[in-house]
Amino acid sequence: MNAANHLDSSTAAALDTLFLPFEEASLAWPTDDRVAFLRARACVPLRRFGRKAWSMEQSFRPFADQLERDGFDVSGAHGHYPLVMVMPPRQRDEARGLFSRAAALAGPDGMVVAALANAEGARSGQDDFAQLFGATQSLTKNKCRAFWATGGGVDTSLAGQWRLLDATREVLDGRFLSRPGLFAWDRVDPASALLLSVLPEDIGGVVADLGAGFGFLSCGVLDRYKDVRELHAFEAEGRALEPLRENLAVHAGKAQVHVHWHDVTQGLPGRYDAIVSNPPFHQGRSDRPELGQAFIHAAADSLSTDGQCYVVANRHLPYEATFARRFEQVRVLADRDGFKVFAAKGVRR
Secondary structure, X not given: OOOOOOOOHHHHHHHHHHHHHHHOOOOOOOOOOOEEEEOOOOOHHHHXXXXXXXXXXXXXXXXXXXXXXOOOEOOOOOOOOOEEEEOOOOOHHHHHHHXXXXXXXXXXXXXXXXXXXXXXXXXXXXXXXXXXXOOOEEEEEOOEEEEEEEHHHOOHHHHHHHHHHOOOEEEOOOOEEEOOOOOOOXXXXXXXXXXXXXXXXXXXXXXXXXXXXXXXXXXHHHHHOOOEEEEEEEEOEHHHHHHHHHHHHOOOOOOEEEEEEOOHHHOOOOOEEEEEEOOOOEEOOEEOHHXXXXXXHHHXXXXXXXXXXXXXXXXXXXXXHHHHHHEEEEEEEEEEOOEEEEEEEEEOO
């Protein structure tokens, strides 16, 4: 399993609980294998009960890649299904939008089943679910809660309102487009702002932004540097791609702009004169410093001979040794407000 595809204990428990109503015969599997699974994750119960005919949706590239490796189709769900399974996210607007989509896929005759860990908001998630679907059944186990209902009692007016909660919207006084659930989705992340403020004046050529999000850092680079010929924005979360493209489209006349739905931890497809990154360092509530370390390795493997990379990270993260192992020269451009900005060049191949 790659660095970005870790299944933490809370998620694993919620997945086990999602399948529990079927294991205990509280619910029956559809006879025709027509099942949609929203925010699907590869897991032991899915390998045990899942069928290749199921329709999977997963917007996070590493998780989608793992599902494909397990033989599942992740091209998405279309039409109506007798069963829709859901792994809701923590962000409430995003989760409500997902419940609305599940209701549309289930139609009036389908069943929707969801599960959440108690520590991830299971109670409020079930309350929202019941508000949309009406009469709801549930069970609790593994410090998690599974809940389900048919689509026949859906509040259609509320479903329409909730569908819009997940839409791309203006943020930061209209300067950017974003959507709920993305990293720092409605604010300027202070680490990215610090990185942008201390970048040197000589950046140009072909530039990559690793973990671009909705595009704050990429847009900042294009705003500031007229010698950038191409900018490649890499982002693993597919839900970010629409606002990212829209935000970068404003700068299309300044440079060639390319947006990639890509897992950076698996390496990069090109060669770059400069790389900027505010890499992720957690999944769910768990610190995952190996993600940032994988980003540093990917950057080192993809820089041109004279290329440099600029990375911002929380001060406590153990990145110094990785930089020293992969680069001849490493400098700290800034160390304040709990963050460090590293500049590195002279790749050790």
